[in-house]
Amino acid sequence: MTNPNDPWHPAAPASSAAPSPAPAPASELLQPAFSPAGPHASAPFAAPHSAQLPVRGSGLFPGPSRPTYREPHPVNAGPLLAGIGSAALWMVLFGTLGRDLASYAWWTILAAISAWGVAVVLTYLGDRGVAVGVALSSGLGLSIALAFVGARWITTEDWPLW
Numbered sequence: 001m002t003n004p005n006d007p008w009h010p011a012a013p014a015s016s017a018a019p020s021p022a023p024a025p026a027s028e029l030l031q032p033a034f035s036p037a038g039p040h041a042s043a044p045f046a047a048p049h050s051a052q053l054p055v056r057g058s059g060l061f062p063g064p065s066r067p068t069y070r071e072p073h074p075v076n077a078g079p080l081l082a083g084i085g086s087a088a089l090w091m092v093l094f095g096t097l098g099r100d101l102a103s104y105a106w107w108t109i110l111a112a113i114s115a116w117g118v119a120v121v122l123t124y125l126g127d128r129g130v131a132v133g134v135a136l137s138s139g140l141g142l143s144i145a146l147a148f149v150g151a152r153w154i155t156t157e158d159w160p161l162w
Contacts, residue, residue: 075129083122083133087115091141101152102160108145112138 094111098104115138122131152160 073128075132077129079127079129080133083119083127083130083135084137085133086130087134087137088141090115091138095141095145101148105145105149105161108142112142 091108091111094107095104098107115134119131119135119138122128122134149160152158
């Protein structure tokens with residue numbers, strides 16, 4: 001038999017003939033059941049068991065939901081791929097100007113620095129997706145060129161850019 005005054009056990013279900021009480025407003029739900037300083041004083045303990053807090057969210061984790069923050073200018077796949085393609089073409093065009101490894105590496109470094117400048121301008125004034133694509137593709141092109149430079153340096157023990 002459960003004690004109706006025990007806060008650890010829920011009260012017995014009401015009979016079907018008795019009307020159910022009206023739900024309490026949200027401001028009263030967070031008030032403690034008893035406070036020695038009065039009903040409006042704040043107490044260091046939580047709301048009593050009988051208070052039902054509104055459940056929001058997915059239902060998996062009951063309680064108040066967290067705010068959702070969204071990017072004001074999201075990066076979409078179309079502009080990202082456009083930036084990757086245009087920067088890849090930019091790197092290929094500059095790379096074909098080189099006659100040997102040293103000139104290829106210097107042209108690629110110049111192309112990557114100019115592409116990163118364009119990516120910075122696009123970040124502030126244009127489309128961020130295109131800026132991300134340009135930065136990714138130019139970084140990849142620069143790393144490929146410097147991998148060739150590093151491989152030549154390892155095999156010949158001579159730095160090819162001077």
